[in-house]
Amino acid sequence: MLAEILQQVINGLIIGSTYALAAVGLTMIFGMMHIVNFTHGEFYMLGGFFAYQLAAFLHLNYYLSVASAVMAVMAVGFVCERVLLAPLRGKSIDTTVLVTIGLSIFLQNLALLWWGPTPKSIPLPFSNMPLRWGPVVLTWSRVLAVTVTFALIVLVHVLIRKSLLGKAMRATFQEKDSARLAGVDVERIYALTFTMGSGLAAAAGALLGSIFLIYPAMGNMAILKAFIVVILGGMGNFLGAIFGGLILGVTEGLGAGFVSSGYKDAIGFVLVILILMFKPSGLLGKGRRL
Amino acid sequence: MKGMIRITAIVFSVVLLACFSAGAQEAIKIGVIEPLTGPAAYDGQSVVEGAKMAEEEINSKGGVLGRPIRLVVEDGKADPAESVNAAEKLLTRDRVPVIMGAWASSATLAIMPVMKKNTTPLVVETATSLKVTDPPGEWVYRICSNSAIDAMLMEKYLVPVLGFKKVAFMAANNDFGRAVVTFWGEAVKKKGGTVVLNEYHAPGEINFAPSLTKIATSGADSIIITSDIQTASNIIKQTYEMGLAKIKRMVTNGIPSEAIVKLAGAEASEGVLVHNYWVPFASHKGQEAKNKQFVDKYMAKFPNKPVDKYAAFGYDGIRVIAQAIDTARAAEPGKIKEALKKTKMDGLTGNIQFNDKNQALPYSSVSRIEKGKPKLVVHLN
Numbered sequence: 001m002l003a004e005i006l007q008q009v010i011n012g013l014i015i016g017s018t019y020a021l022a023a024v025g026l027t028m029i030f031g032m033m034h035i036v037n038f039t040h041g042e043f044y045m046l047g048g049f050f051a052y053q054l055a056a057f058l059h060l061n062y063y064l065s066v067a068s069a070v071m072a073v074m075a076v077g078f079v080c081e082r083v084l085l086a087p088l089r090g091k092s093i094d095t096t097v098l099v100t101i102g103l104s105i106f107l108q109n110l111a112l113l114w115w116g117p118t119p120k121s122i123p124l125p126f127s128n129m130p131l132r133w134g135p136v137v138l139t140w141s142r143v144l145a146v147t148v149t150f151a152l153i154v155l156v157h158v159l160i161r162k163s164l165l166g167k168a169m170r171a172t173f174q175e176k177d178s179a180r181l182a183g184v185d186v187e188r189i190y191a192l193t194f195t196m197g198s199g200l201a202a203a204a205g206a207l208l209g210s211i212f213l214i215y216p217a218m219g220n221m222a223i224l225k226a227f228i229v230v231i232l233g234g235m236g237n238f239l240g241a242i243f244g245g246l247i248l249g250v251t252e253g254l255g256a257g258f259v260s261s262g263y264k265d266a267i268g269f270v271l272v273i274l275i276l277m278f279k280p281s282g283l284l285g286k287g288r289r290l
Numbered sequence: 291m292k293g294m295i296r297i298t299a300i301v302f303s304v305v306l307l308a309c310f311s312a313g314a315q316e317a318i319k320i321g322v323i324e325p326l327t328g329p330a331a332y333d334g335q336s337v338v339e340g341a342k343m344a345e346e347e348i349n350s351k352g353g354v355l356g357r358p359i360r361l362v363v364e365d366g367k368a369d370p371a372e373s374v375n376a377a378e379k380l381l382t383r384d385r386v387p388v389i390m391g392a393w394a395s396s397a398t399l400a401i402m403p404v405m406k407k408n409t410t411p412l413v414v415e416t417a418t419s420l421k422v423t424d425p426p427g428e429w430v431y432r433i434c435s436n437s438a439i440d441a442m443l444m445e446k447y448l449v450p451v452l453g454f455k456k457v458a459f460m461a462a463n464n465d466f467g468r469a470v471v472t473f474w475g476e477a478v479k480k481k482g483g484t485v486v487l488n489e490y491h492a493p494g495e496i497n498f499a500p501s502l503t504k505i506a507t508s509g510a511d512s513i514i515i516t517s518d519i520q521t522a523s524n525i526i527k528q529t530y531e532m533g534l535a536k537i538k539r540m541v542t543n544g545i546p547s548e549a550i551v552k553l554a555g556a557e558a559s560e561g562v563l564v565h566n567y568w569v570p571f572a573s574h575k576g577q578e579a580k581n582k583q584f585v586d587k588y589m590a591k592f593p594n595k596p597v598d599k600y601a602a603f604g605y606d607g608i609r610v611i612a613q614a615i616d617t618a619r620a621a622e623p624g625k626i627k628e629a630l631k632k633t634k635m636d637g638l639t640g641n642i643q644f645n646d647k648n649q650a651l652p653y654s655s656v657s658r659i660e661k662g663k664p665k666l667v668v669h670l671n
Contacts, residue, residue, distance in 0.1 A: 121555070217327075
C-alpha cells in the first residue's frame with residue numbers, strides 16, 4: 001500500500017513538474033504581459049514535433065534536437081509576438097484572445113497537414129528500461145524530464161530575480177511608463193518575455209513528448225492544464241505555478257489510483273475549484289508578485 | 291452568314307451538352323464515416339485506405355451497374371456527436387444510398403437512429419459492441435465481429451491455455467471498451483479465473499502511470515488492453531517502463547502488431563499477445579493467395595504503412611456494398627438493404643453472410659509478438 005502511494009506520488013511529481021514548466025511559461029505571458037495566450041499549447045506541441053523532426057529525420061543527437069527545437073520555437077514565438085501581438089499593444093484583451101485563438105487553430109492545423117494525425121515517437125538514444133529505485137520504478141526519460149524542468153525553472157528564476165534583464169522585466173510589468181523613463185526598451189522586454197515563455201512551453205512539449213507520444217492535438221490538454229495551474233498558483237506568480245503544477249500532478253495520480261482512473265482529469269479540476277473557493281486569487285496569489 | 295454562325299453555335303453547344311451528359315455517367319455515391327483526426331486517426335485512415343483500394347478495383351472493372359462508384363468520406367472523429375453530423379451531411383447533402391461507418395461503437399450506435407429515420411442501410415465495419423446488432427436493426431449489417439462472439443471464441447484459451455487467471459482489464463471508457471470488459475470478464479470467470487481490476491480510461495488518455503501502479507500492486511498476473519491503436523501502444527510502452535513486462539499482456543480486437551512495435555518499440559512489445567481478426571501473416575486455409583494479392587497491392591499503394599485488419603474490413607465493406615447494389619439492380623436504399631440481407635461473399639475478413647441478427651462471422655486468431663514480429667499462436671475459427 002505504501003509502495004503504491006509512493007509510486008503514485010513520484011509519478012505525480014514528475015508529470016506535475018512538466019505541468020509546472022508549461023505553466024511558468026504561461027504565467028510569464030499571462031501574468032506579466034496580461035496576454036491570454038491560447039497559442040501556448042501549440043508552442044508546446046511544436047516543441048515536441050521539431051524535436052521529433054530533428055531527431056528522426058535529420059538524425060541529430062537527441063539532446064541537441066531538444067535544445068534546437070526549443071530555440072526554433074522561440075524564434076517562432078518571437079515572430080508571432082512582433083508581427084501579431086505588438087501592433088495590438090494597448091488594445092482590449094478580447095482582441096488578443098481572438099488573435100491567439102486564431103493563431104492556435106492555424107498552427108495546429110498546419111501541424112496536422114504537415115505531419116499527419118498519426119502519433120509519433122521521438123527516437124531516444126537511451127533505453128526506456130524500467131529503473132528500480134527502492135519500491136519505485138522510473139525510466140530515464142522521466143528522470144531527464146524532471147531534471148531539465150528543475151534546471152530550467154531555476155535558470156529562469158535566477159534570471160528574473162538576479163540579472164539586470166530580470167530587473168528590467170519586472171520593472172516593465174510593474175509600471176510600463178516609469179520603466180520607459182528609466183531607460184528600459186519596453187518593446188524589447190515584451191518580445192523577450194513572450195519568446196522565453198514560448199521556449200519553456202516548447203521544452204515541456206519536447207520532454208513530455210519523449211515520455212509519451214506526440215500528435216498535433218497534444219497542445220489542447222496541455223494548455224488547459226497550464227491555465228488551470230496558473231490560476232491555481234496565482235497569476236504571474238512563479239512559485240505558485242510550480243506548486244500548482246506539482247499539486248495538480250500528484251492529485252491526478254492519487255485520484256486515479258485510489259478513486260477512479262476514468263475520472264482522473266475531473267478529480268484534478270475539482271481540487272482546483274475547491275482551492276479557488278477558499279483562496280480566489282490562487283494559492284500564492286496576492287496581486288502581481290513574482 | 292451571321293445566321294450560319296448562329297446555327298453552328300447552337301448545334302455545337304447541343305452536341306457538346308449531349309457528349310457531356312452521355313460520357314459523364316453519374317457515379318454511385320457511397321458514404322463513409324471514419325475518424326480522420328483525433329486519437330483514432332491511424333485506425334480510421336487504414337479503413338479509408340482499404341475502402342479506396344476497393345473503389346479503385348471496382349471502378350477499373352467497369353464499376354457497378356455500368357456506373358463508377360465514388361466514396362464520399364466524412365470525418366466522424368470516432369465521436370458520437372461528430373459522427374451524427376457526418377451522417378446527416380451524407381444523407382441530406384450528398385444523398386448517399388448507403389453508408390459504411392462509423393468505426394467506433396459509441397459513434398456507430400449514435401448514427402443508427404439517423405440511418406433508420408432516413409431509411410438508409412448502414413454497413414458496420416469495425417464497431418464491436420454487441421448493442422449494434424442486439425436488438426437487430428433492419429438497416430444495420432455488421433461484417434466485423436462483436437465482443438460476445440470474441441469472448442465465446444476466446445473462452446477455451448484465455449484461462450486454460452494462456453493462463454490468464456487473475457486479470458486486470460484496461461479499457462477505453464466507451465461502449466467498445468465496456469463491451470469487452472463485460473463479455474471477456476465473463477469468459478474468464480466461467481473457466482475459474484478472477485477479474486482483479488477494471489481500469490477505464492478516456493479515449494485519448496496518454497498517462498497510464500496511475501492505473502499501472504494500481505495494477506502492479508493488485509496481484510494481477512495478466513492485463514487485457516482494449517483501446518485504439520495509439521492508446522493501446524502507449525499502454526504497452528508504459529507497462530514496460532513500469533516494470534510490468536513480465537505480466538502477461540494481451541491486446542484485443544485486432545490491433546495490428548506492426549503498429550504496436552512501431553509506436554511502443556520492440557523491447558516493450560516483446561511477448562505481447564494479440565487477439566486478431568484478419569492478419570496478413572497468418573492466413574486461414576485457402577486464403578493465402580488472396581491475402582498475398584491484397585497485401586502486395588496495399589504495400590505498393592501505401593508504402594509507409596503496415597497493412598492491417600482495418601484496411602481489410604474497409605476493403606470488404608465497400609465490396610459487400612458494391613455487390614449489394616449490383617444484386618439490387620438499383621442504387622436505392624430500400625433495395626440495397628434487401629440485397630444486403632442476401633450477401634454471400636468470400637471476403638478477406640471471412641465468409642461474409644449475415645445471420646438473423648445481420649451479423650457476420652469473421653476469421654479470428656491469436657498471435658504473439660516475438661522480437662518485433664508477430665507469430666501466429668492459434669486460429670480461433
